[in-house]
Amino acid sequence: xxxxxxDVTIQHLLRELAPQVLGVVVRRHRDFSMAEDAVQEALIAxxxxxxxxxxxxxxxxxxxxxxxxxxxxxxxxxVARRRREDAVASEVxxxxxxxxPPTGDIDVEEDDTLVLLFMCCHPALTPASAIALTLRAVGxxxxxxxxxxxxxxxxxxxxxxxxxxxxxxxxxxxxxxxSDDERAERLSAVLHTLYLIFSEGYASxxxxxxxxxxxxxxxxRLARMLYALLPDDLEVMGLLALMLLADARRVxxxxxxxxxxxxxxxxxxxWDRALIAEGVSLVTRALxxxxxxxxxxxxxxxxxxxxxxxxxxxxxxxILALYGQLEQISGNPMVSLNRAVAVAMVQGPAAALDFLKTxxxxxxxxxxxxLDAVRAHxxxxxxxxxxxxxxxxxxxxRTASVPERDFLMMKxxxxxxxxxxxxxxxxxxxxx
Amino acid sequence: xxxxxxxxxxxxxxxxxxxxxSPDALKAHIQFMHDLGKDLNASGEWVDGQGLAAPGExxxxxxxxxxxxxxxxxPFAEAKEFLAGYWIVEVDSTERAYAIAGRASTAPGPDGKPxxxxxxxxxxxxxxxxxx
Numbered sequence: 001x002x003x004x005x006x007d008v009t010i011q012h013l014l015r016e017l018a019p020q021v022l023g024v025v026v027r028r029h030r031d032f033s034m035a036e037d038a039v040q041e042a043l044i045a046x047x048x049x050x051x052x053x054x055x056x057x058x059x060x061x062x063x064x065x066x067x068x069x070x071x072x073x074x075x076x077x078x079v080a081r082r083r084r085e086d087a088v089a090s091e092v093x094x095x096x097x098x099x100x101p102p103t104g105d106i107d108v109e110e111d112d113t114l115v116l117l118f119m120c121c122h123p124a125l126t127p128a129s130a131i132a133l134t135l136r137a138v139g140x141x142x143x144x145x146x147x148x149x150x151x152x153x154x155x156x157x158x159x160x161x162x163x164x165x166x167x168x169x170x171x172x173x174x175x176x177x178x179s180d181d182e183r184a185e186r187l188s189a190v191l192h193t194l195y196l197i198f199s200e201g202y203a204s205x206x207x208x209x210x211x212x213x214x215x216x217x218x219x220x221r222l223a224r225m226l227y228a229l230l231p232d233d234l235e236v237m238g239l240l241a242l243m244l245l246a247d248a249r250r251v252x253x254x255x256x257x258x259x260x261x262x263x264x265x266x267x268x269x270x271w272d273r274a275l276i277a278e279g280v281s282l283v284t285r286a287l288x289x290x291x292x293x294x295x296x297x298x299x300x301x302x303x304x305x306x307x308x309x310x311x312x313x314x315x316x317x318x319i320l321a322l323y324g325q326l327e328q329i330s331g332n333p334m335v336s337l338n339r340a341v342a343v344a345m346v347q348g349p350a351a352a353l354d355f356l357k358t359x360x361x362x363x364x365x366x367x368x369x370x371l372d373a374v375r376a377h378x379x380x381x382x383x384x385x386x387x388x389x390x391x392x393x394x395x396x397x398r399t400a401s402v403p404e405r406d407f408l409m410m411k412x413x414x415x416x417x418x419x420x421x422x423x424x425x426x427x428x429x430x431x432x
Numbered sequence: 433x434x435x436x437x438x439x440x441x442x443x444x445x446x447x448x449x450x451x452x453x454s455p456d457a458l459k460a461h462i463q464f465m466h467d468l469g470k471d472l473n474a475s476g477e478w479v480d481g482q483g484l485a486a487p488g489e490x491x492x493x494x495x496x497x498x499x500x501x502x503x504x505x506x507p508f509a510e511a512k513e514f515l516a517g518y519w520i521v522e523v524d525s526t527e528r529a530y531a532i533a534g535r536a537s538t539a540p541g542p543d544g545k546p547x548x549x550x551x552x553x554x555x556x557x558x559x560x561x562x563x564x
Contacts, residue, residue, distance in 0.1 A: 126524055129476075151558070152479050152522060160476030200560055400433065400559035 010050045013059060014043050015221075018140025021063045023112020026175050029071060032119070033165040036137050038074065042066040043140060064106045111177060113138065114229045117222075118178055118186050120164075121193040124171040129164035130193045131200075136161055139218055149215055150200070190226070191239050191295060194219050198243050202250065216247055237286040238296030244279035245302035248272040260407040264311045276306045297326040316345035333365035337374050349382040369398035373408060380415060389415055434479065434522050434556040435529040437536060441516035441549055443487065443508065451486075453542045460540045468536060472521060477532075483517035490514075513550065520556060529553055 018039065025035040042063045056062040120134040132150075135141045141149075147157035178186040201215025223240045230236050252270040253261050283299040286292070292300070301322045308314040323339035336359055344352035356375060359365050376391035392412035399405050443449065450458065465483075472478040490506025508514040519536070523529050533551035541547040 128522075128524065155473060156476050156478050156522075159474055163476055202560070400555055400557055402557045405557060 007051050010047065010055065013055065014046055014063075015140035017060055017063055018043055019113040019116050019138045020108045021060055021067060021106070022137060023116060024064055024106045024108060025067050025071070026116075027109070027112070029068075030175075032175060033162075033169060034071060034074060035067070036165065038067040038071040039063070040136065040142070041070045044142060047142075060108065061106055110229065113225065115175055115177055117190050117226065119168060119173055119175065121186075121190040122168065122171065122173050123185065123189045124173065125164050125167050127193065127196055129160055129167065130189070131197055132157060132160045133164040134193055134222070135197065135218065139222060141218070187233070187235070191235060194223050194226070195239060195243075195295075197222070198246075202246060216243070216250065219243065220247060234286045234289055235293040235295050237282050238293060238299045241279045241282035241286065241299035242295050242302055244275045244282070245299055245306050248275035248279065248306055254403075258403060259410075260403045262407075263305060268309065268311075271306065276303075279303060280307065292325065294326060294330050297322055297329075301326075314345075316342055320346050333359055333362045334370070337365065337370055340374055340378070344378055344381060349378040352378050353382065367398075369395040369408075372398065376408075376411070380411075385415060385418070433524070433526065433529070434520060434558045435526075436554045436556055437519045437521065437529070437533045438552040438554070439516045439518065439536060439549055440513040440552060442547070443512055443514055449542070457540065457542045457544055460544060464539045468532075468539075469519075472519065472532070477521045477523055477528075479520040479522050481517070481519040484515060487514040516549075526555075 021042070022036060022039045025039055026032050029035050045066055046059075046063060050056070050059075116138050117134065120137050121130045125133070132146055135146050135149075136143065143158050143161060144154050146161075147154040150157065177183075197215050198219035201217070201219060220240070220243050223236070223243055227233075227236050227240050248271050249263075249266060251272075252266040252268070253263075255261055279299065280303050283296060283303050286296045287300060301319055304315050304318050304322070320339065320342040323335060323342050327335045327339055337356075340352045340356050343355055353375070356371070356378070359371060365371055372391040372395035376388045376395055379385075379388035379391060389412055392408050392415065396405050396408035396412060399408065441450075450461070453461070469478065469481055472481070487506060487508035490508055492504045492507055493501045494504075496502045519532070521529060521532055523532070530553060533553050537549050537551050538546040539549060
């Protein structure tokens, strides 16, 4: 990132104000979908005007008033249309049209942003819809920015957002914090959505899409915001820590041509020490409490890797124990797969290969390329070149990611080029 | 997940069968494609979609030993089918991609009945690496 230009300052300010203003508009005018459209228009108007005219003295108030004016215009034309069609205009519409805008400061409520996050990440939405709506309504991004980030046409993204809002309407999701008994489930949907945004951004760094907004930074910003709102929630802490600890390695994990560099080959001097320190401190605080949730455990694993100055310093027994805990609470075969890599580091590849056999009957992962990728890696460490080659090639054919396919093909090609029967002393390697 | 759906149209006995369909059959076919595109837009799944020019216009280009392009007639001279167009869709599941392809396959033909065209479904390698 270069030094912040005035335009970037305005952009950051707008993204920060977006959920606050939207909260006020929704509380006052009830219809989330229309309010969200109106705030989006206000943001676009501000992005055009403020760089020329300067940031207004009360930027929140400015955005609020422009949004309300758009909303009122929309309501008026709707009322007029209904009058033409139907002599009796809806009272609701009429009532809205004549709500006088407040003057001066608007009453921002801190919980609004949280309510919006819960709403946009509601489990009734598909992940793709939740991601798009969260980035727009809470992140304050424009439809065009989101469309570019996900490489789809703007019209497609606009439809995705509008369908997400329809689902919210249809499910009757209220504009309020979830009740205590559904809070855990709803929060985990919020965390999952932010994590998906992070993964999308983390993966695409170094790719050819130079104009894309940085989704990793956006998700970290949203996670920081959530942490500020819920400073005592251990899983929020865990998610933020996980993002920071993974992001710390971002520049080191792709080569100049966007190729993947696995953890054991990364230049650790390029890891971001400040992010690691922050992530480690967060996860340490989170783990001081009793029951660790999945994000805390994943963050703890990332912290162990990040704290090893050299790959051979990695505390594999600690990682193995953490994966064991994570496996127990998640029951996710992907976790078992990662655990297999740790098993290999502690007990050797043969034990890990034995353990992997238990996954072959799990329909959630049987035939998945990562199972082949891990097997290939283990057979390579065990010195079984033929099997390693076969699994690397199968994995390369099955993955849906270009950098990963290239990585796996290169592994296979290098292995095939080696003289046979040479006993291999493979370096410690991790394929998480 | 992103998929490319490739429409393999029957070549018929002529150069480009569809140019000899009746106006009504043609209209129904065009309307079908239009509706499909509109629905994919509305569902937020549309990424791209294009019809391709008649197969007789297709050319194959290869570099000669000096690296200069050599243009020859298209690949469809002998083929029974040709690539008539494609869609790129972003969907929540493979099954959904198959459902869209299934619908595309029912595009009406010269007699108004479904053509049952072959739709080749291929995943686009757009996923992020799972490494995190």
